Amino acid sequence: xxxxxxxxxxxxxxxxxxxxxxxxxxxxxxxxxxxxxxxxxxxxxxxxxxxxxxxxxxxxxxxxxxxxxxxxxxxxxxxxxxxxxxxxxxxxxxxxxxxxxxxxxxxxxxxxxxxxxxxxxxxxxxxxxxxxxxxxxxxxxxxxxxxxxxxxxxxxxxxxxxxxxxxxxxxxxxxxxxxxxxxxxxxxxxxxxxxxxxxxxxxxxxxxxxxxxxxxxxxxxxxxxxxxxxxxxxxxxxxxxxxxxxxxxxxxxxxxxxxxxxxxxxxxxxxxxxxxxxxxxxxxxxxxxxxxxxxxxxxxxxxxxxxxxxxxxxxxxxxxxxxxxxxxxxxxxxxxxxxxxxxxxxxxxxxxxxxx
Amino acid sequence: xxxxxxxxxxxxxxxxxxxxxxxxxxxxxxxxxxxxxxxxxxxxxxxxxxxxxxxxxxxxxxxxxxxxxxxxxxxxxxxxxxxxxxxxxxxxxxxxxxxxxxxxxxxxxxxxxxxxxxxxxxxxxxxxxxxxxxxxxxxxxxxxxxxxxxxxxxxxxxxxxxxxxxxxxxxxxxxxxxxxxxxxxxxxxxxxxxxxxxxxxxxxxxxxxxxxxxxxxxxxxxxxxxxxxxxxxxxxxxxxxxxxxxxxxxxxxxxxxxxxxxxxxxxxxxxxxxxxxxxxxxxxxxxxxxxxxxxxxxxxxxxxxxxxxxxxxxxxxxxxxxxxxxxxxxxxxxxxxxxxxxxxxxxxxxxxxxxx
Numbered sequence: 001x002x003x004x005x006x007x008x009x010x011x012x013x014x015x016x017x018x019x020x021x022x023x024x025x026x027x028x029x030x031x032x033x034x035x036x037x038x039x040x041x042x043x044x045x046x047x048x049x050x051x052x053x054x055x056x057x058x059x060x061x062x063x064x065x066x067x068x069x070x071x072x073x074x075x076x077x078x079x080x081x082x083x084x085x086x087x088x089x090x091x092x093x094x095x096x097x098x099x100x101x102x103x104x105x106x107x108x109x110x111x112x113x114x115x116x117x118x119x120x121x122x123x124x125x126x127x128x129x130x131x132x133x134x135x136x137x138x139x140x141x142x143x144x145x146x147x148x149x150x151x152x153x154x155x156x157x158x159x160x161x162x163x164x165x166x167x168x169x170x171x172x173x174x175x176x177x178x179x180x181x182x183x184x185x186x187x188x189x190x191x192x193x194x195x196x197x198x199x200x201x202x203x204x205x206x207x208x209x210x211x212x213x214x215x216x217x218x219x220x221x222x223x224x225x226x227x228x229x230x231x232x233x234x235x236x237x238x239x240x241x242x243x244x245x246x247x248x249x250x251x252x253x254x255x256x257x258x259x260x261x262x263x264x265x266x267x268x269x270x271x272x273x274x275x276x277x278x279x280x281x282x283x284x285x286x287x288x289x290x291x292x293x294x295x296x297x298x299x300x301x302x303x304x305x306x307x308x309x310x311x312x313x314x315x316x317x318x319x320x321x322x323x324x325x326x327x328x329x330x331x332x333x334x335x336x337x338x339x340x341x342x343x344x345x346x347x348x349x350x351x352x353x354x355x356x
Numbered sequence: 357x358x359x360x361x362x363x364x365x366x367x368x369x370x371x372x373x374x375x376x377x378x379x380x381x382x383x384x385x386x387x388x389x390x391x392x393x394x395x396x397x398x399x400x401x402x403x404x405x406x407x408x409x410x411x412x413x414x415x416x417x418x419x420x421x422x423x424x425x426x427x428x429x430x431x432x433x434x435x436x437x438x439x440x441x442x443x444x445x446x447x448x449x450x451x452x453x454x455x456x457x458x459x460x461x462x463x464x465x466x467x468x469x470x471x472x473x474x475x476x477x478x479x480x481x482x483x484x485x486x487x488x489x490x491x492x493x494x495x496x497x498x499x500x501x502x503x504x505x506x507x508x509x510x511x512x513x514x515x516x517x518x519x520x521x522x523x524x525x526x527x528x529x530x531x532x533x534x535x536x537x538x539x540x541x542x543x544x545x546x547x548x549x550x551x552x553x554x555x556x557x558x559x560x561x562x563x564x565x566x567x568x569x570x571x572x573x574x575x576x577x578x579x580x581x582x583x584x585x586x587x588x589x590x591x592x593x594x595x596x597x598x599x600x601x602x603x604x605x606x607x608x609x610x611x612x613x614x615x616x617x618x619x620x621x622x623x624x625x626x627x628x629x630x631x632x633x634x635x636x637x638x639x640x641x642x643x644x645x646x647x648x649x650x651x652x653x654x655x656x657x658x659x660x661x662x663x664x665x666x667x668x669x670x671x672x673x674x675x676x677x678x679x680x681x682x683x684x685x686x687x688x689x690x691x692x693x694x695x696x697x698x699x700x701x702x703x704x705x706x707x708x709x710x711x712x
Contacts, residue, residue, distance in 0.1 A: 032622035056622035080621065082655050133616075133649075134659035175616045175660065177605040181577075201616040201649070201660055204632040206565075206594075208619075210601040213569035218577050221537075221570075231619040233632040233650070238562075239619070245566040249533040260489075260531045260557045263564075263587040263595070265436065266388035266412035276560040276589040293489075294589070295557070299438050303490035304531065304557055 003223040006194040009125045009167050011052050012076025012097035016125075016169060017194030017226040022252050023051040024243035025196070025229040026236045027080070032062035035069055041236065042073045048240040048284070052227065054078040054100060063090035070095050078127070085111035092118050098169075100127045103159040104152075116163045125167035128156045131200055132174030132183075145174065146182035153187060168193045169227070173200035180215040184224055194226035201231065208232035209242045216243075220250055257283040257344075260304055260311075261294040268296030270314030275337055282341055286348050292340070293322075302327075310343045312336055359579040362550040365481045365523050367408050368432030368453035372481075372525060373550030373582040378608050379407040380599035381552070381585040382592045383436070388418035391425055397592065398429045404596040404640070408583065410434040410456060419446035426451050434483070441467035448474050454525075456483045459515040460508075472519045481523035484512045487556055488530030488539075501530065502538035509543060524549045525583070529556035536571040540580055550582035557587065564588035565598045572599075576606055613639040613700075616660055616667075617650040624652030626670030631693055638697055642704050648696070649678075658683075666699045668692055 008018030016023060026045050030037040032055045042053050057063050057079045070077050078098040079091035085106045088099055092115075099119060103126075106112040119126055130153045132145060140148045149172050160168055170193050172183035180199050188195065199215035202208040212230040219225050228246065230239040247253035261276035262268075276294050283292070293311035295301035298320075301313025305322035312319040312331075319336050321328045323343055331339050364374030372379060382401050386393040388411045398409050413419050413435045426433050434454040435447035441462045444455055448471075455475060459482075462468040475482055486509045488501055496504045505528050516524055526549050528539035536555050544551065555571035558564040568586040575581050584602065586595040603609035617632035618624075632650050639648070649667035651657035654676075657669025661678035668675040668687075675692050677684045679699055687695050 027619065027621050029620045029624065030622060038622075054621075058623045062622060131656055131659070133663055134656045137662060178607055201618050201651070201656070203615045203617045204629060204636050206597060206636060207601050207615065209562075209565050210569045210598055211605050213566045214573040214577075214602065214605050217570040218574055221574050233617040233619055234629045236619075241562060242566055245563050246570065249567050249570050251534055259559045259563065261559045261589040262557050263383065263589055263592075264385045265383050265410075266386060266394075266418060267414045268385065273560060273590045280560050280562060293557070300487055300490045300557070303487070306493060307489055 004188050006226055007166075007192045009169060009194060010123070011078065011125060014051055014076050016052075020226070022220070022225060022247055023227040024049055024240055024247065025052040025054065025227055026050045026239045026243070027054040027056070027229070029236055032056055032058070032069075033065050035065050038065070038069050039072045042069070042075070042077070045236055045240050046073065046075050048237055049244045050075060050240045052076050052078065052098075054080050056080045057087045057091055060087065060090060063087050063094060066091055066094035066096055085115050088115045089118060092122055092124060096124070098125045098127065100129060102128060103156050112159065113163060116160065116165045119167070120165055123167065125169055126160060126165070127169040127171060127196055128153060128160065129171040129173065129196070130156070130183075132176065132179060133201065145176070145179045146186055149174065149179075149183040150186045150190070154190070157191060157193070169196050170194070171196040171198060173198050173231075175199065175201040177211050177215045181218050184219050185222065188224045195224060196227045196229065197225040198229040198231055204233045205238055208234070209238070212242060213246055217246055217250060220246070220252060255289045257286045257288070257290040257292060259283060259292050259294070260308060262296050262300060262304075264296045267299060268314060269316060270296050270312075270319060270333060270336070272296045272314075278337055279340065282344070286344060288348055288351065290344065290347060292344065294340075309347060310340060312340060360544050362582055363522075363548045365525060365550055366479070367434065367481055370407055370432050372408075376582070378576070378581060378603055379583045380405055380596055380603065381408040381410065381583055382406045382595045382599070383410040383412070383585070385592055388412055388414070388425075389421050391421050394421070394425050395428045398425070398431070398433070401592055401596050402429065402431050404593055405600045406431060406596045408432050408434060408454075410436050412436045413443045413447055416443065416446060419443050419450060422447055422450035422452055441471050444471045445474060448478055448480060452480070454481045454483065456485060458484060459512050468515065469519060472516060472521045475523070476521055479523065481525055482516060482521070483525040483527060483552055484509060484516065485527040485529065485552070486512070488532065488535055489557065501532075501535045502542055505530065505535075505539040506542045506546070510546070513547060513549070525552050526550070527552040527554060529554050531555065531557040533567050533571045537574050540575050541578065544580045551580060552583050552585065553581040554585040554587055560589045561594050564590070565594070568598060569602055573602055573606060576602070576608060611645045613642045613644070613646040613648060615639060615648050615650070616664065618652050618656060618660075620652045623655060624670060625672060626652050626668075626675060626689060626692065628652045628670070631696075634693055635696065638700070642700060644704055644707065646700065646703060648700065650696075665703060666696060668696060
């Protein structure tokens with residue numbers, strides 16, 4: 001991986017681009033005017049590892065609510081604006097840390113100038129985002145979709161640059177994975193700005209996770225991308241979980257616990273899926289790097305357990321438990337979860353004893 | 357994508373490698389000796405698009421059951437063997453279409469020769485698979501994991517080549533995504549055999565889907581890989597669904613229906629996740645290529661709907677319905693699912709009217 005290096009910007013106290021770690025974003029799905037619900041959702045996302053959040057601003061009441069929301073959360077918040085420049089001005093007034101706004105959607109140049117002047121004064125970045133599905137059908141008709149998306153993005157970026165504004169972040173999302181990859185690849189060498197990656201309108205958790213892992217993951221593996229947002233029709237917590245897993249799997253994030261568990265087969269003597277799912281929830285609150293293996297049998301079990309901090313491998317009526325890579329003891333199968341969580345808790349209390 | 361071209365082999369009537377389409381595999385999680393349960397699971401996987409299935413053979417009863425299983429299923433079946441060459445011989449006798457067997461796990465050379473001779477006579481391929489977690493700890497200690505995996509695979513492959521056997525498929529799975537990618541990348545130029553891709557021990561659906569999409573997807577995008585198996589601690593149907601979604605998203609599979617749905621935000625007036633999840637199940641039985649968009653609001657909704665065969669975008673108390681890219685009519689929100697499925701059924705009955 002040869003990382004593309006962008007000109008860093010700041011979103012609140014979070015640096016995006018340059019050599020900063022790649023960040024995970026999400027978007028609230030509550031009614032932004034409902035401050036309580038929105039704050040509660042942001043807190044839940046923050047605990048899961050969300051580092052920047054965005055909220056839709058469909059009207060003035062939503063813009064004004066952002067002040068109360070921002071006062072109660074601990075991560076930067078970005079206002080998502082379409083068409084109405086007054087919502088952008090009100091959101092900046094409310095203290096947001098960034099705007100998601102396409103200059104081309106603001107009809108009058110004087111209105112755009114007001115927004116840009118205020119954003120510059122407060123040093124607030126603006127994300128220009130082209131969404132493949134929303135491009136005018138006749139825009140550069142006949143050209144390929146990724147080229148059309150890049151051309152439209154360059155026009156929008158140009159409008160901000162013409163006003164001497166450079167706190168820009170760019171996204172080029174399509175609901176098609178290959179189009180998304182190609183669009184980002186094309187623009188990567190043409191602009192110095194940080195890139196916000198995502199595959200949009202990616203469907204429910206089943207397909208949304210896969211499409212985003214592919215689009216975001218292939219680009220990150222090429223060295224392209226500074227911040228990511230997984231898009232899923234469902235609980236935004238899944239967006240954050242998937243985003244963090246993408247970064248962790250590609251070695252781009254501080255690793256917390258990593259759960260290794262086998263797919264099971266006709267040899268399995270243990271309820272691996274049940275145990276793995278319960279453990280996965282339990283591990284949410286563990287912050288140290290730990291490698292946990294839950295294996296169904298003795299074919300691959302002992303091997304994986306030896307390279308894990310804590311591991312179990314199913315046997316007949318009992319499981320073999322490993323700690324620090326060596327066999328510890330056999331325990332009855334029905335005590336596996338309790339035994340595992342006890343060991344994990346004691347390692348977590350003692351700090352990391354990571355085996356690598 | 358510059359596709360690596362391998363020497364094709366046949367697994368039953370399915371070609372793997374060469375210019376053949378990339379296939380999706382899974383593994384049964386039933387007790388192989390339970391013929392009814394195993395056949396039922398394979399039928400379910402087949403309907404979901406599984407093209408090759410594998411079953412564990414832990415004992416002679418399981419090996420013998422394979423004959424009854426194979427007689428009742430419509431896709432090739434591979435016997436997963438460890439250590440005991442008699443299980444391999446019995447499985448071939450039972451009529452399996454392939455073996456998953458590491459030559460190094462069969463202690464005596466004469467035993468291995470028997471298996472190889474019988475496989476050659478029946479023209480049954482053998483998959484040699486190195487699993488990172490199961491390598492002996494002292495094997496080439498000090499070298500990097502991907503190099504160690506490749507070296508071990510080359511030794512195992514050499515044992516088969518020495519017996520003049522070439523119906524070989526190779527896998528190099530690790531539970532670590534980057535190790536998996538690097539191992540396959542290293543071996544890709546060194547052998548002519550088809551590669552079976554997968555990230556192993558990848559955890560429950562939440563992490564398993566992401567890790568496999570990353571490992572498999574990044575390799576396929578590099579042009580490496582002939583057949584894939586997603587590994588998940590959970591229902592094998594998810595493995596097939598995820599595998600097919602990976603291929604579809606990368607333009608490597610015949611596309612059936614594609615569901616586009618927005619992640620929702622503070623503007624949303626429609627239960628997009630609920631609708632998308634119900635539709636996703638409904639679309640299982642639709643075979644024609646169709647692009648369906650379920651969008652929460654009027655910002656990106658109309659645009660996505662115009663590039664879909666059938667689409668809805670949420671408005672106030674009603675949804676706007678599109679067909680063939682043009683606005684059709686407004687319908688009450690609570691009738692959205694029925695209206696969508698009616699339109700889909702009528703398109704499916706008429707054959708494809710795909711808008712692209």
